[in-house]
Amino acid sequence: xxxxxxxxxxxxxxxxxxxxxxxxxxxxxxxxxxxxxxxxxxxxxxxxxxxxxxxxxxxxxxxxxxxxxxxxxxxxxxxxxxxxxxxxxxxxxxxxxxxxxxxxxxxxxxxxxxxxxxxxxxxx
Numbered sequence: 545x546x547x548x549x550x551x552x553x554x555x556x557x558x559x560x561x562x563x564x565x566x567x568x569x570x571x572x573x574x575x576x577x578x579x580x581x582x583x584x585x586x587x588x589x590x591x592x593x594x595x596x597x598x599x600x601x602x603x604x605x606x607x608x609x610x611x612x613x614x615x616x617x618x619x620x621x622x623x624x625x626x627x628x629x630x631x632x633x634x635x636x637x638x639x640x641x642x643x644x645x646x647x648x649x650x651x652x653x654x655x656x657x658x659x660x661x662x663x664x665x666x667x668x
Contacts, residue, residue, distance in 0.1 A: 548608050551554045552621065553565060554628040559584055563619055566634035569623050571617070584634070587613050593621070601635045 559581060565657035568580035576584065591611040598618050599605045601610070612633060650660035 545621040547619065548595075549623060551595070551609050554588045554591055554593065557588055557619070557621060557629045557631055558627045559588075559619075559625075560633075563634045566618070566636075570636045570639055587648065590614065591617075591619070600636070600637045607632070633657075636648070 557573050557605065564577055564581045564584060566626075568575055568577060568583045572580055572583065592612040592639040593609050593611050595609055597607075597610050597620070598612055598615055601618045603610075603620070605620070607622060609621045609629075611619040611621060613619075616637050618635040620635070621629050622632055
């Protein structure tokens with residue numbers, strides 16, 4: 545069994561490019577990346593590190609900790625040998641992940657296609 549390191553303090557967390565990009569894309573699309581990084585860095589001090597993701601977020605990669613900010617954002621954290629604790633993404637409450645959106649849309653398209661096919665066979 546792997547031991548989990550003690551939780552980091554917010555001042556030990558650095559932001560990965562993906563975390564800044566997700567924050568900008570999902571929360572502040574009018575900001576450039578530098579301003580989004582500055583704003584998210586400021587918010588790090590307001591977050592709480594916890595072992596479990598918030599109820600609205602998933603943990604498919606088994607991240608050991610999350611920095612949760614106002615129960616609105618969750619930053620999954622990994623231990624990076626060069627940078628210390630690294631936020632790898634910015635999950636936003638109420639947002640659907642792109643991969644989940646694609647799955648949902650594919651399932652809906654399949655249902656519509658099946659329904660059209662059933663209608664066509666009834667009309668013949």
